[in-house]
Amino acid sequence: MEEDETNLQSFLRWAAALGISDSPISDCSASTCLGRTLSVSHFPEAGGRGLAAARRIRKGELILRVPKAALVTSDCLISNDEKLSAALGKYPSLSCTQILSIALLNEANKGRSSWWYPYLKQLPQSYDLLTSFGQFEIEALQIDDAIWTAEKAVHKGKMEWEEANPVMCELNLRSQLMTFNAWLWASATISSRTMHIPWNTAGCLCPVGDFFNYAPPEEGERSGNSIDELLDANTDRLTDAGFDEGVASYCFYAKRNYGKGDQVLLSYGTYTNLELLEHYGFLLQENPNDKAFISLEPEMHSLCSWPRESIYISEDGKPSFALLSTVRLWATPMSKRRSVKHIAFSGNRISAENEAAVMEWIADKCRALLSGCLSTIDEDMLMLHIIDNFQDYTGEPELSPALCDEIRAFLESNHVTCGGLSTKLHVSLKTRRAVYRWKLAVQWRHRYKRILSDCISYCTSMLDNPS
Numbered sequence: 001m002e003e004d005e006t007n008l009q010s011f012l013r014w015a016a017a018l019g020i021s022d023s024p025i026s027d028c029s030a031s032t033c034l035g036r037t038l039s040v041s042h043f044p045e046a047g048g049r050g051l052a053a054a055r056r057i058r059k060g061e062l063i064l065r066v067p068k069a070a071l072v073t074s075d076c077l078i079s080n081d082e083k084l085s086a087a088l089g090k091y092p093s094l095s096c097t098q099i100l101s102i103a104l105l106n107e108a109n110k111g112r113s114s115w116w117y118p119y120l121k122q123l124p125q126s127y128d129l130l131t132s133f134g135q136f137e138i139e140a141l142q143i144d145d146a147i148w149t150a151e152k153a154v155h156k157g158k159m160e161w162e163e164a165n166p167v168m169c170e171l172n173l174r175s176q177l178m179t180f181n182a183w184l185w186a187s188a189t190i191s192s193r194t195m196h197i198p199w200n201t202a203g204c205l206c207p208v209g210d211f212f213n214y215a216p217p218e219e220g221e222r223s224g225n226s227i228d229e230l231l232d233a234n235t236d237r238l239t240d241a242g243f244d245e246g247v248a249s250y251c252f253y254a255k256r257n258y259g260k261g262d263q264v265l266l267s268y269g270t271y272t273n274l275e276l277l278e279h280y281g282f283l284l285q286e287n288p289n290d291k292a293f294i295s296l297e298p299e300m301h302s303l304c305s306w307p308r309e310s311i312y313i314s315e316d317g318k319p320s321f322a323l324l325s326t327v328r329l330w331a332t333p334m335s336k337r338r339s340v341k342h343i344a345f346s347g348n349r350i351s352a353e354n355e356a357a358v359m360e361w362i363a364d365k366c367r368a369l370l371s372g373c374l375s376t377i378d379e380d381m382l383m384l385h386i387i388d389n390f391q392d393y394t395g396e397p398e399l400s401p402a403l404c405d406e407i408r409a410f411l412e413s414n415h416v417t418c419g420g421l422s423t424k425l426h427v428s429l430k431t432r433r434a435v436y437r438w439k440l441a442v443q444w445r446h447r448y449k450r451i452l453s454d455c456i457s458y459c460t461s462m463l464d465n466p467s
């Protein structure tokens with residue numbers, strides 16, 4: 001702990017020397033880059049390490065500046081390393097993200113002699129993005145769509161690593177930096193910490209700026225990454241963060257008022273919980289942008305041309321506009337569809353009878369999805385409780401077969417015995433990480449099932465009160 005604090009303090013001094021500052025007036029002689037507006041703090045329930053307001057902050061205030069020279073980009077890593085530049089030159093088909101991953105591992109390979117060493121030491125040692133999920137955790141997601149997304153992410157990670165291997169061999173990286181796990185570390189660092197820059201699609205790592213934890217954008221908040229898009233129409237000020245050519249710095253602005261001690265949050269974008277898990281390795285219990293996507297009957301697709309991602313149930317259980325309009329048209333007798341198409345497409349009800357059929361179809365669809373899952377919502381709640389107390393787990397005779405099977409599968413896939421778990425000392429770091437990822441999978445499926453269940457309640461209330 002003390003060592004972490006010493007590392008952090010020397011990192012903040014290093015950052016100050018590079019001109020990173022939370023003060024509106026630049027002062028390269030400052031001994032630390034924070035303290036006037038922000039301070040590093042711990043928020044166990046919302047992201048762990050993060051940035052707190054060191055004083056009252058008003059919406060729209062500039063709260064942090066990170067000069068271009070302090071941004072870690074592929075360009076700067078390559079231009080300072082001839083060997084890296086020559087090796088990459090032989091493999092022109094690598095993507096920008098692969099190049100940044102290789103450059104990051106190459107920098108980590110230099111250890112203390114890397115110019116970026118103080119920054120690299122601050123990076124998390126491991127991540128919990130979908131790419132790092134094993135087969136057990138993937139199956140624990142239970143919903144086909146999510147399982148498919150996770151499998152695809154793992155497959156993509158493996159492919160990218162294999163493609164990058166020849167360059168890493170040429171760079172003669174230490175063997176542990178050539179492993180798939182090391183690759184996952186580099187690509188997860190990039191996925192969860194880079195910020196948009198206009199000149200490289202892989203983005204940049206932004207020391208100190210990447211200490212901001214996430215809050216979803218407020219309703220009506222504009223999304224976008226260019227400086228112009230970030231300009232708030234009402235206040236003419238930046239509302240979040242972006243690279244400002246005018247001052248050659250990454251600039252962070254307060255998106256709302258904060259009291260002293262509050263966590264200052266950044267919106268990285270609009271994400272469902274599955275997307276947060278995929279790109280950042282966490283999810284939110286309350287996520288206004290969460291969605292449950294449902295599949296349509298094959299013939300429904302030909303009726304409307306809404307994109308697949310617009311057919312969903314919102315976080316509050318309400319069917320999306322596109323879902324309602326498609327099912328309304330489909331529930332209309334074929335001979336009448338032409339004449340009512342405009343009503344369905346404008347989002348209006350077609351008739352009371354049609355609306356009842358629509359609500360029934362959607363509710364049945366949700367029921368079918370729920371009954372196809374290996375566990376119920378209540379069982380998931382119980383499972384989360386068991387996971388939270390897993391170190392004390394000694395086997396519970398009262399559990400349903402589904403939960404018993406899941407626990408057994410976890411123990412088997414991690415080669416642990418119940419006896420081993422009941423002794424806290426025997427739980428290895430690797431097992432604790434696996435338990436944490438399992439928890440993420442159960443939390444995700446639980447939230448998803450809640451959306452389906454809320455949708456059933458919504459449809460039932462619409463059927464009971466058709467007005």
Ligand SMILES: C[S@@+](CC[C@H](N)C(=O)[O-])C[C@H]1O[C@@H](n2cnc3c(N)ncnc32)[C@H](O)[C@@H]1O
Nearest residue numbers: 046047048049192193210211212213214280282
């Ligand atoms: C840019 S970093 C933010 C700083 C990070 N907490 C750290 O210690 O370096 C993004 C990562 O922080 C965590 N995180 C950010 N916001 C979070 C939130 N609201 N809830 C849980 N974890 C969060 C996730 O692990 C995410 O991948």
